[in-house]
Amino acid sequence: MTSLIVCFPKPIAGFSPGLGVDTWNLRSLSQVPYSSGDGFRFPRRLARGTRILKCSGSHSSSHSWNVPVLSNNEVVEKLKLAREGREFLAMYSSVVGGITTDPAAMVIPLDDHMVHRGHGVFDTAMIINGYLYELDHHLDRIIRSASMAKIPLRFDRETIRRILIQTVSVSGCRDGSLRYWLSAGPGDFNLSPSQCLEPALYAIVIQKDFTINSTGVKVVTSSIPIKPSVFATVKSVNYLPNALSQMEAEAKGAYAGIWVDNDGFIAEGPNMNVAFVVNGGKELVMPRFDNVLSGCTAKRTLTLAEQLVSKGMLKSVKVMDVTVQDGKKADEMMLLGSGVLIRPVIQWDEQFIGDGKEGPIAKALLDLLLEDMRSGPPSVRVLVPY
Template identity: 35%
Template sequence: MVCPQVLRSVAFRSIAVLTRAPFPSSGAMASAGEKRKLAVLDRESFLEKSKAARQKRSSGAAGHFIKAMYSSLVDGIITDPELMALPIDDHAIIRGHAIFDTCTLAGGRVFRLGIHLDRLFKSAKLGRLKLPFGLSEDENRSRMTEIVCQTCVASGLRDGGVRFFLTAGPGNYGFTPAGCEPAFYCTVLESSKSEDLKAIGEATVPASEVPMKPTLLATLKSNNYLLNCLLAMSAQERGGCYGINIRDDGTVAEGCVANCAIVVDKVFITPPFDGILAGTTVRKAMDLATKHLVGETKVLREIRQETMRKEQLFSAQEVMMLSGDLGVSPVSTLDGQQVGNGEVGPVARELKRLIWEDAYDGKEEHIQLFYS
């Protein structure tokens, strides 16, 4: 680490150098400006350059992982990646005034859209966002369901991820959305989720390093994921994946996009949703575990939602991260220490099986799609 005194000394010397340096003549400035002159692009030139830049990012791949996008601003679906864009004055970009949620496309059926729309509408109320399709929640729910289904079909995918956004919309560059048109966007993308169950290494990250979100932002699904990203980055630098945020009082919070759960003496424990997101996957896991895994001769005897301390993570037989409708990630090492016997545990294995079967064979939370 560089001493702060040295940094200040370097800064002062740099200022001195800049002060002594002669100011460039107008001719020199013009010459420099000519060398860096930027093209003013027309529509076709922009689209051509945009495609070249995208292919460079994706090692020359012709397609894009996002296969279809709906925008309420044009009330239509787009499958050309170069046209999948938001207006630069959308408040999702300039102020972060936006929310999102997700669901899953599983075997040509939309899975668990209802519970995710429930959370979207709750987030919209907390975020003071206007609904885009009339005043009533029922009207918006019906329209959004229709949009999600049609965008999935337009994508051509039978399996994938769905992510939809509600923003304050475009209209000004100010602080409030006065005069803006609320916008709804839906994207359907390829997914790497698999029926296979793979253990991960994980790491704890103290709130002193990456602070917890304030309660409002933690309990609604805001587009502002800066702290989530920093948590994942810190965890991955330690050999982890999602990261497990530890509060200043030593209690367990959540991962960057996942809830944490442990198994201790056949008891499944996950923290209460106090100051963290009420994850739909951990709620599904608790429901399925209660129905199928609890009993005298089964892998669990009890399900609890209670305060969990950091030290419990290291004494647990199983630690797992739950996210993204289908995601069950058993943790084999935590902060470099082996968890349990270091292998995938029976509860994680059974939960993965039950969740996957529910997504692909269940009938309660599905919308069948019809492809031409």
């Protein structure tokens, strides 16, 4: 392999004067100590007399290997090209202390502990017709998650709330989603965040048209180990098990995977809760939140379901342990989350749920949730001043 290195007019610390340039390779360069004086380093601009030399690598080939050194303007242009077609409307970063509407500037430092160690938490609130849906419930959850993850807050709760609302206001987005993170912050690449300068807050507004799909789907039992309960209840950025579970489900032609805990009880999906209608279609049951993520959509659905009890469509609403056997024998099964709202499940593994069709309770709950999003009380809808 042929490589390019930068050779300086002055001697480079660590190299023998008799070493010919034809024998230099990347392995040699890795042994050169960094120096703040005349040692090996790359300046922003090459000094006068600097030469670019092709040097032989240990694995020679007929192809040249060249990594370009880009100017700031070139980096920005490439980032703009990479973001074309993506509806990123506005981003707040406490690192820069403000909001940007330039997608090329919507970046996070590589030395942020959230990036290279996963030491961060996040949450998402939907933007519906100019309102932030359940912002305060999501905000309470991310602050609780940050406390469990031992991430101190950069700002108090009310300041974070104002920043999030203003970021949506600047974006002009009326239908989409607001995703935000609390991080240990940038500092270094060590395991401990002790050298992080200060915690960070990031938020981004994404344009999104919500497509309501009530078609029944298939799910499978996930073979990916479930997160330990201490982590499952924290909405952290450590989503590798979730991603692997989702990939496994898609490879099997299913919509999502369902996790089962060590005691054999149903837990949750990769990014949604689950619920069942049992006892002849008259009882709504949902797995306990003790060892799974406390879903804001799931909890709101439990509240709204009381209206179906008043109408006589349901006799009761319960949160309880549910076995896989009982879940598969249910009259209805559904997924609940901000990404899916309420989605009926008609098949789990090889077994059909109920009669294999979308059930009336899932449809009624979806109608109640949509109405709540459109005209619910101020406790769940925060108006964004545009």
